[in-house]
Amino acid sequence: MDLEGCEVSGVDPDRVGAVRSALLPVEEAGRLAALFRLLGDPARMRLLYALLEAGELCVCDLAAVVEAPETNVSHALRLLRTAGIVKARRAGRRMHYALDDAHVRLLLDVSREHLRHAADATGRA
Template sequence: MSSVSGLDGCVSPAVHPEKVAMVTAHAPAADELARVTSVFKLLGDPTRARLLYALLEAGELCVCDLAAATGTAETTVSQALRLLRASAVVTGRREGRNIYYRLSDAHVRLLLDVTREHALHDNESRT
C-alpha cells in the first residue's frame, strides 16, 4: 500500500501508528465526553463562573448573598443555581426558609483553581 502525503505534510496512514493506537484505546466514550463538555459549557458562562468563584471563596452562601456578592439579580442567580445543581456542580442545604449553596466536592474546587491558574498563566506568558 502506498503512502499519500496530505496538504499538511502528514503521511497517510498515520506516521506514528503506535501512538494513534494508544490514543484510540484510551479515548473517552461518547457519553463521558458529553458529560465533560457539559461541565465546561456551565463554566463558559461568566455569571455562573462568578457564582462558582464566590462559592469557592465563601464556602457557602444563600441566593441573596450570592446576588449581593456578584452584583447579579436574584432571579438570575436562582436560574444559574438550578443548572449548576442539575449538573451536580453545587449542592444545597436547607436551613429554615433559606437554602445555602456550596460547591459539590473537591473536584469542582480543583477545576476552578486550575482553570483560573491556567488563565492567569496564559495571560502572563503573553506579556
C-alpha cells in the same frame, strides 16, 4: 459524520489505531464537556468563586455578591445543583448554597493558575 478520504491513512495507521482505542469514549467525552460547559459562563463562574470564598451563601446574598438579578442566580444554581456541583440547604425561607465537589474546587484553582500564567500566551495566533 462522514469521515471519507483520510480515514486511517495520514501518517501512521497503527498509531492512529492505538490512540483511537485508548481515547475516552464519546459518552464520557460528552459528560466531561457538559461539566466544562457549566463552568463556561462568567455568571456561573463568579457564583462558584463566591461560594469558594464564602463557603455558604443564600440566593439573596449571592445575588448581591455577584451583582446579578436573583432570578438569574436561581436559574444558574439549578443547573449547578442538577450537575452535583453545588448543594442546597434550606434554612427557614432561605436556601443556602455551597460547593459540593472537591474536583470542581481543584478545577477552579487550576484554571485561575492558568489565567495568571497564560496572560502572555494569548497573542499567539
